[in-house]
Amino acid sequence: MASMQPYSIGVDLGGTNLRAAAIDLEGKVLCKLAGHTNLREGRDAVIHDIVTNIRALRDQFGQAELTGVGVAVPGFIELEKGYIVGSNNLPQFDEFPLRDDISQKLGKPVILENDANAAAMGEKWLGAGRDVRDLVLLTLGTGIGGGIIVNGRILHGYVGMAGELGHMTVIPDGNPCGCGNAGCLEKHASATAIAAMARLLQLGENLKSVEVFEIAQGEGENAARAKRIFESMGTALGIAIGNLVNIFNAPLYLLSGGPLPAWDLFAPAMFREVEKRSFTYRNSKTRIEKATLGNEAGLFGAAYLPFQEAGH
């Protein structure tokens, strides 16, 4: 059954999950396909799955009405070349011309975008950022990703590497980072950093941030320790966000990811730091909030990009 109105196909290629959706101009999901990212069978199998999903959606909703295809991926994107560099989650795709390969197989232009950038655009289009033109999103996960929207568009920088907010220095002599730096935000405020602090405080091995949160909700010494973890994490977040407020003076800063349920434990420290460190924050109506689209944000953002390019 062919749709009579324009739609776009968004793909979110993660290290674990592969999702694709046909979405119309109002953000209505016409159809969503979700599966596993088949990394064990290799890169070609994953690309085959992506293309098969897109074709299935296109066949269902019409070739003529398809505005375009957007694909969100983890890692840096070399914009001009259209490939991923330095992705820990998709090493097989490193420097592979993913955009052009998919595009060739479909006979249709494809937009490749970093997943945090796509998520920021998704929040801008349909989520917490619907009423603003500028926002900054931090995705708290294994690492910390960043997406910056300026005047309604993703800030890419000149080779596409802007928004690496997880590698902002928050503590000059802090924890060492794989990037070569010390004190990167993601080494003090990501889900992984929470797990590492839990281990340092002998709360357990390989805990998820939500499990540390559960311990913090209990009583006694362990709960007190777990609370201090979120205070430390909130402090690091606050230093980074204070800087971002001073730099961008955006009306909205968003957080998403696994540690969000612990908001009430980390947010007080975060707000305290931002208040202290940003005159701009204290003198303007800057909001720091939870993102609202959860892990759908990247999928929506990927779908929106072809609409934006087409001038819709």
Added chain:
Amino acid sequence: MASMQPYSIGVDLGGTNLRAAAIDLEGKVLCKLAGHTNLREGRDAVIHDIVTNIRALRDQFGQAELTGVGVAVPGFIELEKGYIVGSNNLPQFDEFPLRDDISQKLGKPVILENDANAAAMGEKWLGAGRDVRDLVLLTLGTGIGGGIIVNGRILHGYVGMAGELGHMTVIPDGNPCGCGNAGCLEKHASATAIAAMARLLQLGENLKSVEVFEIAQGEGENAARAKRIFESMGTALGIAIGNLVNIFNAPLYLLSGGPLPAWDLFAPAMFREVEKRSFTYRNSKTRIEKATLGNEAGLFGAAYLPFQEAGH
């Protein structure tokens, strides 16, 4: 004698100097007027001087050909209201409707802009940034100002307070700042910070940064101490610029101001920190350079803004 081509009038209103220039579309200075900012006689006297200068230039080069007037001022600008807030150098102008007042007296729209933003635009138009669309400028003076150009335009933020780069936190428990924060970049890397470190190391009272530089060029214990001041300053700058590279992935970061002659003393520490703290810097051709227009940058940038608004 009337010019036959469009020109613009830029004004740079500082705490000490008041300058105005008529500049054509190619950046040629048709005429420049320079004088003292007459703060002792009060705000109205200063505004009278500004308007008199603009009228003199307009009478000389023609009313019809005047594209517009841009005025650069220190301090935050409330963009919508068109006035200055929180300027240490021009307290009498705080919350005074400067833009509309000048505009009314001239019968012509006026663009009010922060001086560091204007300087960044000047460098983009005619200085070190002529070949790029994105750049970040740090002006090292009493404090540290910042100007950010994205896609050829000043990044303002939603009330006009973007680019407060002097108040980025570089050392979370560093020197206290008048803004309420501790460890602000400008408390560790401005000309004032250099003078404060010189005092702490008993090199002298109220030294200018260039005098500390002269001591560093000498020999013996005092020279060694003075060198360490610039290393400390370069380290703080490098932490901040590393963050800015990670955030913006701009091709060009510029420094201007009094401490620039000491470049060879502070730049090695600065580059070392940026290298360490930015994967993006190590993997792209990011340039960190001296600005080239000196203290004319703000005047040129102020003159450029009406051209940009007119679509030239």
